[in-house]
Structures are given as structure tokens and as C-alpha cells.
Amino acid sequence: MQDGTANVSRPTRRQFLRTVRAAGIGVLAGGVAAACAAEPGIAVPAAGDPGEVIRIGYVSPESGVLAPFGEADRFVVTAMREFFAANPVHVGGRPHRVEILTRDSQSDANRAADVAAGLVLDDGVHLMLVSGTSDTTNAVSDQCEAAGTPCVATATPWQSWLYGRGGRPETGFAWTYLFSWGLEDVQAVYADMWDQVATNRTAGALWPNDTDGMAWGSPDLGFPPAAAERGYTIVDPGNYVAGAPDFSAQIRAFRAASAEVLLGVAGSADFAAFWRQSAQHGYQPRIATIGKGIQFPATVEEIGAAALNLATEVGWSPSHPFTSSLTGQSAADLAAGYTTATGRQWSQPIGFAHALFEVAAAALRAVGSIEDRRAIADAIAAMRLDTVVGPLDFTAGPVRGVAKTPLVGGQWRPGTATPYELVIVSNARHPEIPAAGAVEPLPTLAG
Incomplete structure (x- = not known):
């Protein structure tokens, strides 16, 4: 399975979920890469507006027991929508509008998998972003791995994300990536x-x-x-x-x-x-x-x-001496902006949610076409980027597809x-x- 543009019929969301679950790919299941290889007909549908609109999916727990991890997401997503509206992402030398499609996992792994499948199959996202502990990141990553959609996860120890999905350090995954710390x-x-x-x-x-x-x-x-x-x-x-x-x-x-x-x-x-x-x-x-x-x-x-x-x-605070590669904001600037906009005290997920969009923009700018999902995934795998949560190097490990944060x-x-x-x-x-x-x-x- 090389990219998400194969000329095949599009499976429905129900068919996709049934195929994934039958293959043993679920909340904590492994064997994702093997199942994906065994089902070459599962592919990301061609986008409805090629070359003009980039669709980014974002899944996080906005409600439920994990809601504190998603509390800052509306602030970050609103800021990113405003930023991209004023600063279109250039792909292949042409400016592209950016649509950010958010979904609430409701702190439930099955719900996270379901909304991720909808973003991939119904909305045709070019890239998926996910945050909010392994209860969310693993389920979404598994769906993207099976569908051949590039995905970047964060705020999960890499051991929980890799081994919790049945992954192996030497091979990692074909479509899914993580930046975070480790145990x-x-x-x-x-x-x-x-x-x-x-x-x-x-x-x-x-x-x-x-x-x-x-x-x-x-x-x-x-x-x-x-x-x-x-x-x-x-x-x-x-x-x-x-x-x-x-x-x-x-x-x-x-x-x-x-x-x-x-x-x-x-x-x-x-x-x-x-x-x-x-x-x-x-x-x-x-x-x-x-x-x-x-x-x-x-x-x-x-x-x-x-x-x-x-x-x-x-993992992140206003004291961290790092700057956003997108907006130029320091960690202190970002935290202060959150407090000004919401009246609430800063919390750690702010920096990681923002950094997800830094990685997304860098990956998209590195490819010639947003329809080349394989190229987007490869751009993430080769990425070295200074972000508001620190320098990321996806080539350094500790395992394939993972970049460490301080x-x-x-x-x-x-x-x-x-x-x-x-x-x-x-x-x-x-x-x-x-x-x-x-x-x-x-x-x-x-x-």
C-alpha cells in the first residue's frame, strides 16, 4: 500500500470499520501494518477540491473524563484557522486554503476510532492530527494506518503509542507518527x-x-x-x-x-x-x-x-525557551494569548496542540501535491523542525516514526x-x- 490515491471504489464508513475490526485493529490491537497490506482495496478517497483546499482532521477529547487534555483545543484551532486564512499553505508553488475539521472523541476510544474513520472516508482529510493520551491517539492512529492516511499524534508516551498498537521498534508504522516523550x-x-x-x-x-x-x-x-x-x-x-x-x-x-x-x-x-x-x-x-x-x-x-x-x-510551559515555527510566538506568548482569550490559566496541552499544526504545515509545504499522501507521510518521517515544544527530529528515534520532546x-x-x-x-x-x-x-x- 503506497498512497491513498489508488483508483478503487470507496468503502463506506461502516464497511471500513467492519474490515478494520475484523482484522483485529481496534482500540489496543496490533498487526495494523499487516492488515493494511492484506486489504489493498482500502484507500483514502480522492479529495473533492484537489489542489485548492487542504483538509486537516483533528481529534481530541473535548468532553468526558479526558476533557482537560482538550480544554485548550478550541483556542488553538481558532488561532490556527485565523493564521492559515491570512497565510495560505503553499504546495507545489500554489497557495492552498486550509480547512480544520475537529471531532470530539468524548474520551472514548471507540468513539475516537469512529470519528477518525468519518474524517478519512466521508471528509477525505489529507492529514490527521490527534492528541489527548493513548485512549485517543492509539485508536485514531490505527484507523489512519489501515486507511493509508498520514497521521501525527502527540501527548502520549511513545511506548504506550507503539506497543499499545502492536508495533515494533525496528519497523514502526507506515502512515502514523508521534512526537512526545517516553517512559x-x-x-x-x-x-x-x-x-x-x-x-x-x-x-x-x-x-x-x-x-x-x-x-x-x-x-x-x-x-x-x-x-x-x-x-x-x-x-x-x-x-x-x-x-x-x-x-x-x-x-x-x-x-x-x-x-x-x-x-x-x-x-x-x-x-x-x-x-x-x-x-x-x-x-x-x-x-x-x-x-x-x-x-x-x-x-x-x-x-x-x-x-x-x-x-x-x-512537557510544556511558558518558561520553555522555544518559539513557534508558524507564528513566531514564544511559549510565553502562546500561554499569555490563551489566558487573554479565555480568562483561564495556561495548561500543558496548549503547546502540543499548537505544535501539531507546525508539523502539519511543514509536511504539506514539503510536497508537490496534497493528493500525494505518501509524500506527506514521507515528509513527516524525514522532518527536523524547531517548534514551540522544542526541536523535533523524526529521523532520530528512539524508534521509527517517533520524535522526542524534552x-x-x-x-x-x-x-x-x-x-x-x-x-x-x-x-x-x-x-x-x-x-x-x-x-x-x-x-x-x-x-
């Missing part, structure tokens, strides 16, 4: 923060039963071997059911082991419930590093005073203009991103 980066950032607080080096693990939880807790690629190398013991009571209301089993296990480090990748609502119950049952770690769920100001404000010094990874660590502190602000406290691997404080223990056991 190795989260592990290094968390360990640096742990090492700065005196603990018994026992960490309680809060893993959900989703793709990210399985990846983070993997005995091969996840935290257990990395923590052991640094002298930490992980207490793993087993993956909890995402959305579960009761965390008493996990809390009992952590208390029994006197786990003074808390480690997890819980969603916002799950962590808020866990943290509230921990206080009720007297579980008080000295440091807590939580991925995914506490990256957002709204979540932290809901937790209240108990959120002080909670730590998480930081990662630092932060803690939530009382703000000046806002109730809480995320302060960078760990930048050992990326000193170019300035730290604004040092790691502090949770206040319940301070002193």
Missing part, C-alpha cells in the same frame, strides 16, 4: 525529584487498567526495572479499574509497606478520589509524582490545599495571580529549560 524520560524526571527528598525509597504504584497504566507498570519497559536500578522498591497492588470509586485496597497496601513515595498515572477524577481517601485513611507519602491526572490547574484547584507540592511531569518536572505551589501554579523544580536533563524552585516534600510530613 524513560518520566522515569528520569521522577527519580531526580524522589532523590531530593529523604524517604525509605519505597514507592506505592497507582496504575489504572488502561494502556498507560499497563505501560507504566510493565515489568520490562515500565517503572519497576528503572526504579530498582535506582534503589527503589515498588509496591504494586495491581491495576485498578479506571473510574473506580474506592481505593481502600491500594491505600491499605501502601500503608502496610510504609510507602513514602507515591507514583502513578491516574486520571484527574481518579486521583482526586484517591487523594481524598488517602487523607481520610491516614496515608501520607513524603513525595507524590503523578502523571496525567494533575497536569491541569482545574484539577489542582478542585483538590485544594492538599494539592500543595504534588509533582508531575512538565521533559522536566514540576510541583504545584501557591500562585500570585492564580490559586496554584506549576513550578519547574527538576531540569537535570534539560538545563535549557529554567527551574524556578527546588523539590520540597509534601507539607503533611514536612519538618
Whole structure:
């Protein structure tokens, strides 16, 4: 399967989804490339307005439990529509209008797959963009891989995106690409923060039963071997059911082991419930590093005073010294623009959503025709680009089709203009991103 312009009859969306699911390509299924090769008749339809309008699909969770990851999308998409209206993308020497077609995954992987299929088959998008954790990115990427539509994903650890889809490091995928950080980066950032607080080096693990939880807790690629190398013991009571209301089993296990480090990748609502119950049952770690769920100001404000010094990874902030290749905005400019437009505090997904369009524009400008989807995919695979989230190099790996982004660590502190602000406290691997404080223990056991 070379491109999406083969002269074949167009399958309906229902036929396409049925073929994909029958081939074992679903929310977490693998074997995508093999299934695609076995079904050469599945192709992206020719666009209805060739050479004039570029259609970009964008899928993210605007509602549901993952909505914090999509909160800034309307701001970013509106800004991009205005930018492209004033700055058409030149392809093959001719200016092209840009249409951005957004779809809400509703925080459901099956819904994400369905709307992605609609964008490919009904709307004939030339390029798909997707963000909002592996629950969204994997399902959309799988649909694009099967259909031969170039796709760029972000805001998902590369292990969750690659292995969660049955991919192999040496081959990657033919049509789908990712820029993000990896578990190795989260592990290094968390360990640096742990090492700065005196603990018994026992960490309680809060893993959900989703793709990210399985990846983070993997005995091969996840935290257990990395923590052991640094002298930490992980207490793993087993993956909890995402959305579960009761965390008493996990809390009992952590208390029994006197786990003074808390480690997890819980969603916002799950962590808020866990943290509230921990206080009720007297579980008080000295440091807590939580991925995914506490990256957002709204979540932290809901937790209240108990959120002080909670730590998480930081993939983008106004302090990042990077500039947009499209608009020339600095990270600080972009964050300030969001606050001015919405009245809300910046959050990390702003930078990654913006960078998706930087990659899209660079790929489209590199080809001679928007109908040559293979050329668009190849342009992404060969891309080196300085973006607002940092320099991207899709040729460097760590695996085929993945570009790494820098990662630092932060803690939530009382703000000046806002109730809480995320302060960078760990930048050992990326000193170019300035730290604004040092790691502090949770206040319940301070002193």
C-alpha cells in the first residue's frame, strides 16, 4: 500500500470499520501494518477540491473524563484557522486554503476510532492530527494506518503509542507518527525529584487498567526495572479499574509497606478520589509524582490545599525557551494569548496542540501535491523542525516514526495571580529549560 490515491471504489464508513475490526485493529490491537497490506482495496478517497483546499482532521477529547487534555483545543484551532486564512499553505508553488475539521472523541476510544474513520472516508482529510493520551491517539492512529492516511499524534508516551498498537521498534508504522516523550524520560524526571527528598525509597504504584497504566507498570519497559536500578522498591497492588470509586485496597497496601513515595498515572477524577481517601485513611507519602491526572490547574484547584507540592511531569510551559515555527510566538506568548482569550490559566496541552499544526504545515509545504499522501507521510518521517515544544527530529528515534520532546518536572505551589501554579523544580536533563524552585516534600510530613 503506497498512497491513498489508488483508483478503487470507496468503502463506506461502516464497511471500513467492519474490515478494520475484523482484522483485529481496534482500540489496543496490533498487526495494523499487516492488515493494511492484506486489504489493498482500502484507500483514502480522492479529495473533492484537489489542489485548492487542504483538509486537516483533528481529534481530541473535548468532553468526558479526558476533557482537560482538550480544554485548550478550541483556542488553538481558532488561532490556527485565523493564521492559515491570512497565510495560505503553499504546495507545489500554489497557495492552498486550509480547512480544520475537529471531532470530539468524548474520551472514548471507540468513539475516537469512529470519528477518525468519518474524517478519512466521508471528509477525505489529507492529514490527521490527534492528541489527548493513548485512549485517543492509539485508536485514531490505527484507523489512519489501515486507511493509508498520514497521521501525527502527540501527548502520549511513545511506548504506550507503539506497543499499545502492536508495533515494533525496528519497523514502526507506515502512515502514523508521534512526537512526545517516553517512559524513560518520566522515569528520569521522577527519580531526580524522589532523590531530593529523604524517604525509605519505597514507592506505592497507582496504575489504572488502561494502556498507560499497563505501560507504566510493565515489568520490562515500565517503572519497576528503572526504579530498582535506582534503589527503589515498588509496591504494586495491581491495576485498578479506571473510574473506580474506592481505593481502600491500594491505600491499605501502601500503608502496610510504609510507602513514602507515591507514583502513578491516574486520571484527574481518579486521583482526586484517591487523594481524598488517602487523607481520610491516614496515608501520607513524603513525595507524590503523578502523571496525567494533575497536569491541569482545574484539577489542582478542585483538590485544594492538599494539592500543595504534588509533582508531575512538565512537557510544556511558558518558561520553555522555544518559539513557534508558524507564528513566531514564544511559549510565553502562546500561554499569555490563551489566558487573554479565555480568562483561564495556561495548561500543558496548549503547546502540543499548537505544535501539531507546525508539523502539519511543514509536511504539506514539503510536497508537490496534497493528493500525494505518501509524500506527506514521507515528509513527516524525514522532518527536523524547531517548534514551540522544542526541536523535533523524526529521523532520530528512539524508534521509527517517533520524535522526542524534552521533559522536566514540576510541583504545584501557591500562585500570585492564580490559586496554584506549576513550578519547574527538576531540569537535570534539560538545563535549557529554567527551574524556578527546588523539590520540597509534601507539607503533611514536612519538618
